Amino acid sequence: MLETIHFLNTALPLFYLATFIVYFLDFKKQKKTLHNSKRIFLFLSLLFHLFYLLSRTFEFSHVPITNKFEIFTILAFSIACSYFLLELFSDIRGTGVFILGFSVLFQIASSLFIEDLIEVREVLRSPLLGIHVFSALLGFAGLTMAAVYGVLFQLLYKRIKLNTFGIFFEKLPSLETLEKLNFYSVIIGFILLGIAIGIGVIWLPVAFPDYSYLDPKLVSTLMVWIVFGIGIFMKIVIGWYGKKVINFFLVGYTIALLSMFLSNVLAKSFHSFY
Amino acid sequence: MNLIGISINHRTAPIELREAVHLSTDEITELTIILKEEIFTDGFILSTCNRTEIFGYPKKNFLNASEIIDQLLKFKPVKNIANSNFNKYFNCSAVKHLFMVASGIDSLIIGDSQILGQTKEAFQLSEDLSFTGTILKRLADTTIKVGRRAIKETNVSEGAVSVSYAAVQVVEKIFADLSTKSALVIGAGETGELAATHLFDKGVSRLAISNRTLSKANALASKLKADVVSFERLAENLHQFDIIFSATSADGFVIQQDVVKNAMRKRRGSPIVLMDIAVPRDIDPASRELENVFYNDIDSLNIIVSQNLKKREEEIPLVQNIIMDEMINFFSWFNTLDVVPAIKIVREFFEEMGSDELSKIKNKISEDDYLKVEDMTRRLIGRLLHNPIVKLRELAETGTNLQDAASHSLMIKTLFNLNGADKTKLNENSNED
Numbered sequence: 001m002l003e004t005i006h007f008l009n010t011a012l013p014l015f016y017l018a019t020f021i022v023y024f025l026d027f028k029k030q031k032k033t034l035h036n037s038k039r040i041f042l043f044l045s046l047l048f049h050l051f052y053l054l055s056r057t058f059e060f061s062h063v064p065i066t067n068k069f070e071i072f073t074i075l076a077f078s079i080a081c082s083y084f085l086l087e088l089f090s091d092i093r094g095t096g097v098f099i100l101g102f103s104v105l106f107q108i109a110s111s112l113f114i115e116d117l118i119e120v121r122e123v124l125r126s127p128l129l130g131i132h133v134f135s136a137l138l139g140f141a142g143l144t145m146a147a148v149y150g151v152l153f154q155l156l157y158k159r160i161k162l163n164t165f166g167i168f169f170e171k172l173p174s175l176e177t178l179e180k181l182n183f184y185s186v187i188i189g190f191i192l193l194g195i196a197i198g199i200g201v202i203w204l205p206v207a208f209p210d211y212s213y214l215d216p217k218l219v220s221t222l223m224v225w226i227v228f229g230i231g232i233f234m235k236i237v238i239g240w241y242g243k244k245v246i247n248f249f250l251v252g253y254t255i256a257l258l259s260m261f262l263s264n265v266l267a268k269s270f271h272s273f274y
Numbered sequence: 275m276n277l278i279g280i281s282i283n284h285r286t287a288p289i290e291l292r293e294a295v296h297l298s299t300d301e302i303t304e305l306t307i308i309l310k311e312e313i314f315t316d317g318f319i320l321s322t323c324n325r326t327e328i329f330g331y332p333k334k335n336f337l338n339a340s341e342i343i344d345q346l347l348k349f350k351p352v353k354n355i356a357n358s359n360f361n362k363y364f365n366c367s368a369v370k371h372l373f374m375v376a377s378g379i380d381s382l383i384i385g386d387s388q389i390l391g392q393t394k395e396a397f398q399l400s401e402d403l404s405f406t407g408t409i410l411k412r413l414a415d416t417t418i419k420v421g422r423r424a425i426k427e428t429n430v431s432e433g434a435v436s437v438s439y440a441a442v443q444v445v446e447k448i449f450a451d452l453s454t455k456s457a458l459v460i461g462a463g464e465t466g467e468l469a470a471t472h473l474f475d476k477g478v479s480r481l482a483i484s485n486r487t488l489s490k491a492n493a494l495a496s497k498l499k500a501d502v503v504s505f506e507r508l509a510e511n512l513h514q515f516d517i518i519f520s521a522t523s524a525d526g527f528v529i530q531q532d533v534v535k536n537a538m539r540k541r542r543g544s545p546i547v548l549m550d551i552a553v554p555r556d557i558d559p560a561s562r563e564l565e566n567v568f569y570n571d572i573d574s575l576n577i578i579v580s581q582n583l584k585k586r587e588e589e590i591p592l593v594q595n596i597i598m599d600e601m602i603n604f605f606s607w608f609n610t611l612d613v614v615p616a617i618k619i620v621r622e623f624f625e626e627m628g629s630d631e632l633s634k635i636k637n638k639i640s641e642d643d644y645l646k647v648e649d650m651t652r653r654l655i656g657r658l659l660h661n662p663i664v665k666l667r668e669l670a671e672t673g674t675n676l677q678d679a680a681s682h683s684l685m686i687k688t689l690f691n692l693n694g695a696d697k698t699k700l701n702e703n704s705n706e707d
Binding site for chain 1: 444446448451452537544566568577578
């Protein structure tokens with residue numbers, strides 16, 4: 001089993017890289033043959049990745065969330081998986097190259113530095129923590145995808161306004177579609193982040209006797225969640241759309257990145273495991 | 275193969291001459307009858323606004339292409355037309371030309387997909403008039419196949435190549451689903467009508483026409499099941515539409531920036547697309563500075579058109595590969611026709627010999643034994659002829675060994691003393707296959 005894990009650890013960045021290249025070629029050339037086969041590449045990469053994650057969980061008797069590089073591989077999986085589902089349900093296939101690049105980077109970083117950890121803190125073996133971390137990471141993957149679609153929207157918007165009809169004009173879906181994809185991703189991110197916060201709040205007193213609801217990571221995540229909640233409210237109830245709502249979510253994502261950075265790097269709390 | 279043909283098109287003649295020789299369906303029918311009587315055994319006529327093509331198999335061995343031109347001009351006299359206004363094709367070049375026409379790379383606008391449908395119709399009409407033989411039918415099928423492959427396997431027909439269609443392409447980059455959008459076309463002239471037709475074809479939820487002359491607006495609106503918006507009350511109705519095309523011949527701006535600004539206020543900032551396809555321009559270009567207003571004029575749309583045309587040109591080598599592929603396939607098939615009569619005669623000779631010998635023993639042996647001998651004879655003939663026939667077909671199919679195929683056919687016929695076989699019978703056999 002260990003050999004398989006090591007093999008997959010080396011092979012996964014290559015799988016993702018191959019998938020990324022196929023998506024890139026399809027974006028650039030739009031060959032009809034690549035248009036369908038690229039999804040198969042992504043599906044196989046995800047299948048191998050899932051097998052890898054399950055293998056690690058059983059082999060080392062804990063969900064792979066105990067250090068940064070285990071988190072990175074889950075982040076790579078979450079982003080690719082979220083994109084795959086979005087592509088499958090929306091059948092909009094032209095934006096994968098902008099999303100899957102993140103999976104490639106996270107998986108490379110993970111594969112280079114990940115270790116075979118058997119001894120971990122007891123608290124990290126809790127399945128509830130596994131769900132909490134998984135949903136938080138999937139939530140952030142959703143928000144990352146939303147940010148990518150937001151940036152693509154801005155790019156296309158500017159190009160149409162300035163009448164510069166290059167590759168982005170030609171290959172990207174319409175502004176309305178990008179706005180929809182941005183919104184769906186935000187909704188997915190918002191729900192999953194909400195689940196992560198909910199589980200965290202319930203489980204916190206059980207797992208940590210010295211817990212505090214003023215923990216920087218908890219507060220910052222809650223803040224991000226509220227910001228996106230306001231954005232969703234404004235879009236659905238007040239009727240914001242187009243550039244205004246896209247900009248709002250991009251600001252939200254910037255706050256999310258900043259708060260993650262500040263709470264992870266600057267503030268130390270019980271919520272820091274690595 | 276002695277396929278021969280002529281073509282008058284945008285490369286060889288100005289529009290006045292092309293228009294003058296253009297043939298309607300009735301005229302094609304009449305001319306076909308004449309050609310059938312005078313010069314061709316079978317053939318076809320393709321006539322569109324940009325080209326007229328006449329191809330066929332001559333009745334006599336040496337037909338000059340000028341005779342086809344003479345027949346055409348005798349049927350439809352045209353002043354100031356010269357022999358040099360026609361391209362002439364024979365054999366391989368004729369097949370290649372037809373493939374190029376059907377694939378759209380010989381069209382005025384490269385990749386024009388309409389020509390494939392027109393070619394199909396031309397072949398169909400020829401067939402309806404009993405003007406097609408085996409070879410021409412095969413040629414028609416292959417020509418259509420080339421056209422289809424060019425569309426399916428390359429991007430030669432991709433992208434908008436007219437200003438009004440390019441405008442629709444831009445609209446589709448802004449809105450995902452046009453069936454939920456409303457559109458207004460200002461101007462009911464030729465350009466306006468084309469734009470309105472494109473929008474109608476795209477299935478916009480509501481289409482409206484506005485024109486200074488109300489009767490023209492009404493006429494176009496009834497054609498496209500559209501509403502009519504009063505030209506004088508444009509400003510107050512503008513906010514109702516997501517897409518606005520303007521193509522009037524007005525001297526000044528029909529829509530000023532402040533009108534757009536007001537409309538945007540009423541729309542609460544909802545995106546609006548302004549396509550100014552008029553010269554001089556109808557919509558104040560300063561409108562593009564407003565948030566969520568997407569403004570394009572004819573210059574910016576022409577950028578898209580020229581980009582798309584360039585891309586289509588880049589696809590020509592790929593189409594030429596398809597043409598080469600299909601030419602090889604077609605001529606491989608065609609070459610086998612030369613050996614088919616020889617194969618038939620040899621097979622008939624052997625079968626005749628077999629039945630002759632069988633008839634000699636029929637009354638001398640039991641019925642069961644006779645059936646066994648008959649079966650054995652049939653199998654024996656099959657085995658004896660299998661290799662020579664396969665080899666002969668192979669020689670013909672490769673195309674480069676046509677002489678070999680002919681000399682082997684002759685050799686077989688000489689060996690079995692079949693040279694006396696009636697030549698007309700050979701030709702009949704060839705036509706049957």
